[in-house]
Amino acid sequence: MLHSLLSSFFINSNTRFLMTSYIKSFKEWLPPHRLKSIYITLSISEFATGLSTPVFIFLFFSDQSTMLSTGLSVAERGIIYGLFMSLFRFAGMLANPVFASISDMLGRKKIVYVSTSGMFFLGLLAVIALIIGNIWIFVIGATLYSFFWAIRAVCSAAINDVTKDEQKINGQAFIQFFIGIGASLGPMIGGWLGDFKPFGYPFMLPFIILIAISLLIFVYAKISFPETLYYKNKQSLKEYFNPSNIKEIFSNKVFYLLMVIHILDQFSWGTYYNFAPVVTKTVFGYDVKAVGIFIGLIGLWLIVSTGIFIPILQRFVNTTQLIIISSVIGTFGVCITYAVSFFPHNIISHYIMWFTALPVAAGDVMLFCLLISLLSSFVSKKLQGTVVGLIYIVGMGMWCLAAPIGGYLMEWRANGALILCPISMILLLIFLFFSYKKQWFLSLNNSEKATVEEN
Numbered sequence: 001m002l003h004s005l006l007s008s009f010f011i012n013s014n015t016r017f018l019m020t021s022y023i024k025s026f027k028e029w030l031p032p033h034r035l036k037s038i039y040i041t042l043s044i045s046e047f048a049t050g051l052s053t054p055v056f057i058f059l060f061f062s063d064q065s066t067m068l069s070t071g072l073s074v075a076e077r078g079i080i081y082g083l084f085m086s087l088f089r090f091a092g093m094l095a096n097p098v099f100a101s102i103s104d105m106l107g108r109k110k111i112v113y114v115s116t117s118g119m120f121f122l123g124l125l126a127v128i129a130l131i132i133g134n135i136w137i138f139v140i141g142a143t144l145y146s147f148f149w150a151i152r153a154v155c156s157a158a159i160n161d162v163t164k165d166e167q168k169i170n171g172q173a174f175i176q177f178f179i180g181i182g183a184s185l186g187p188m189i190g191g192w193l194g195d196f197k198p199f200g201y202p203f204m205l206p207f208i209i210l211i212a213i214s215l216l217i218f219v220y221a222k223i224s225f226p227e228t229l230y231y232k233n234k235q236s237l238k239e240y241f242n243p244s245n246i247k248e249i250f251s252n253k254v255f256y257l258l259m260v261i262h263i264l265d266q267f268s269w270g271t272y273y274n275f276a277p278v279v280t281k282t283v284f285g286y287d288v289k290a291v292g293i294f295i296g297l298i299g300l301w302l303i304v305s306t307g308i309f310i311p312i313l314q315r316f317v318n319t320t321q322l323i324i325i326s327s328v329i330g331t332f333g334v335c336i337t338y339a340v341s342f343f344p345h346n347i348i349s350h351y352i353m354w355f356t357a358l359p360v361a362a363g364d365v366m367l368f369c370l371l372i373s374l375l376s377s378f379v380s381k382k383l384q385g386t387v388v389g390l391i392y393i394v395g396m397g398m399w400c401l402a403a404p405i406g407g408y409l410m411e412w413r414a415n416g417a418l419i420l421c422p423i424s425m426i427l428l429l430i431f432l433f434f435s436y437k438k439q440w441f442l443s444l445n446n447s448e449k450a451t452v453e454e455n
Contacts, residue, residue: 035159035162035226037220037221037224037225037226038155038158038159038225038226038228039155039174039175039178040178040220040224041112041151041155041217041220041221041224041225042151042152042155042175042178042179042182043178043179043181043182044182044213044216044217044220045115045116045119045151045182045213045217046178046179046181046182046183046186047181047182047185047186047189047213048119048182048186048209048210048213048214048217049119049122049145049149049182049186049210050182050183050184050185050186050187050190050295050296050299051186051187051189051190051193051206051209051210052122052123052126052190052206052207052210053186053187053190053292053295054187054190054191054194054277054288054291054292054294054295055190055191055194055203055206055207055288056142057081057277057278057281057291058194058202058203058281058288058291059135059138059203060077060080060081060084061074061077061078061081061278061281061282062202062203062281062288064202064203065130065202065203066130066131066133066201066202067129067130067133067134067135067138068080068135074282074410074414075410075411075412076411078278078282078406078407078408078409078410078411078414078417079407079408079410079411080135080407081278081407081410082403082404082405082406082407082408082410082417083403083404083407084139084142084403085274085399085403085404085407086400086401086403086404086407087139087143088142088143088146088403089146089270089274089396089399089400089403090396090400091143091144091146091147092146092147092149092396093392093393093396093397093399093400094147095146095147095148095149095150096150096152096153096392096396097153097390097392097393098150099111099114099115099148099150099153099154100150100153100154100157103150103153103154103157103229104157104229107227107229108154108155108157108158108161108225108227108228108229109221109225109226109227111150111151111154112151112154112155112221112225113218113221113222114148114150115148115149115150115151115154116151116214116215116217116218116221117148117214117218118144118145118146118147118148118149119145119149119210119213119214119217120211120214120215120218121141121144121145121148122141122142122144122145122207122210123141123207123208123209123210123211123214124141124211125137125138125140125141125142125144126138126141126142126204126207126210127204127207127208127211128141129141130201130203130204130207131199131201152175152179153392155175156175157228157229158226158228158229159174159175159228161228161229162226162228176302176303176306177303180299180300180302180303181303183296183299183302184296184297184299184300184303185296186296187292187293187295187296187299188292188293188295188296189292190206190292191287191288191289191290191291191292191293191295191296192289192292193205193206193209194206194288194289194292195287195288195289203288252378253440254378254440254443254444255375255378257435257440257441258371258374258375259375259394260431261323261327261367261371261428261431261432262368262371262375262391262394262395263394263398264424264425264427264428264431265327265330265364265367265368265371265424265425265428266368266394266395266398266399267398267401267402267420267424268330268334268364268420268421268422268424268425268428269330269360269364270395270396270398270399270402270403271402271406271417271418271420271421271424272334272337272360272418272421273298273399274399274402274403274406274417275406275410275417275418276294276337276357276360276418277291277294277295278410278417279341279414279415279417279418280294280353282410282414283341283344283414283415284341284344284349284350284353285344294354294357297354297357298357298361301357301358301361301362302361302365304358304362305361305362305365305366306365306366306369309362309366310322310366310369313325313366318445319370319374319444319445320436320441320442320444320445322366322370323367323370323432323444324432324436325366326362326363326364326366326367326370327363327367327425327428327429327432328363328429329359329362329363329366330359330360330362330363330364330367330425331363331422331425331426331428331429332356332359332363333356333357333358333359333360333361333362333363334356334360334418334421334422334425335421335422335425335426336352336356337352337353337356337357337360337418337421338415338418338419338421338422340352340353340356341353341415341418342415360421368395371391372391374444375391402420405417405420406418406420
């Protein structure tokens with residue numbers, strides 16, 4: 001009896017010790033209390049905007065939408081959708097570098113207010129557009145939102161303002177983690193909300209909730225979001241792009257070669273993210289709930305890739321091998337996706353369509369993380385923001401280019417836009433095939449700046 005009581009005591013003591021250790025480790029893993037409001041603001045804003053993501057597709061391609069004439073064909077809707085997405089992405093391409101630079105002078109908090117106002121205008125004008133049946137009112141609202149919404153860049157800058165150099169990787173990892181939460185849950189719940197018809201209007205409820213959350217975020221940021229910029233940046237916007245800075249960025253030829261990889265990858269990824277959900281609706285016949293889950297899972301795979309795949313692979317392969325692996329994985333995903341989109345009536349095609357979202361997302365996010373770190377190594381610390389802004393401009397530029405081309409290809413076939421993905425990724429593999437033994441490519445494995453030495 002005594003033996004059993006003693007055993008029980010020590011077992012319980014061990015259990016309590018382990019639980020205490022786990023709780024302590026979890027608390028240490030969490031971001032500092034002062035920064036939590038930054039992550040919370042970012043995650044909730046991603047969730048709120050994600051609510052409307054699956055609904056966008058149905059505003060253009062569903063007969064229930066009041067914004068377009070029911071007599072329009074899928075091909076005609078595809079052209080309009082492609083042109084809209086091009087304008088939408090172009091506004092977003094301008095937003096991050098412009099407002100990130102402005103936040104260096106005016107402060108981070110003020111740009112958070114600007115971003116929440118963009119969310120508010122998107123929700124408000126979308127509701128008005130659904131009521132009066134005018135697509136252009138919605139386009140104006142979406143463009144205003146896309147231009148003003150720079151909250152990712154601003155939150156990243158805010159974290160860097162008050163984080164020590166050795167902790168910045170963890171800080172940025174938390175940003176991706178909280179972005180992933182919002183980007184996963186938002187579309188899934190938004191797809192479910194899209195089935196409701198407040199006041200008799202389909203697809204309106206996510207936008208009503210977006211209006212409410214944007215107001216709540218504004219109040220929350222006003223009360224809790226810390227102003228992390230303790231000094232006024234006295235540089236003018238011209239000084240960010242003066243000739244000496246531009247010369248420093250473009251003086252290394254490896255920069256151009258890495259940009260080729262970035263351009264081909266982003267052209268494929270932009271096409272996939274814009275049109276794969278459209279194909280699930282128009283070709284596979286998914287409803288708004290299923291499309292929302294599909295988009296949400298893409299966000300989930302991004303978290304899994306950055307949190308699991310990259311750390312594991314980095315232990316066994318070098319940088320150039322990881323670039324090749326990421327490119328091969330992404331190419332496999334988009335090729336299989338395009339192939340199965342020809343067989344929507346086969347149940348196996350549905351499963352494969354969902355499964356291949358993992359290699360497509362994993363290949364892209366791993367390649368993007370590698371490229372953004374490599375490209376930043378070619379410039380001095382004072383130009384880190386500039387080079388990152390350039391990377392985003394080029395990437396979003398590819399999204400803008402892919403959108404109208406994909407829209408016109410939908411006039412050829414309902415799944416026509418997806419052909420751009422394998423074409424772009426196969427070109428990338430060809431480029432890597434002719435580069436993998438070159439000195440410039442091998443030099444990427446070094447910690448120092450790579451230089452071009454042609455064989």
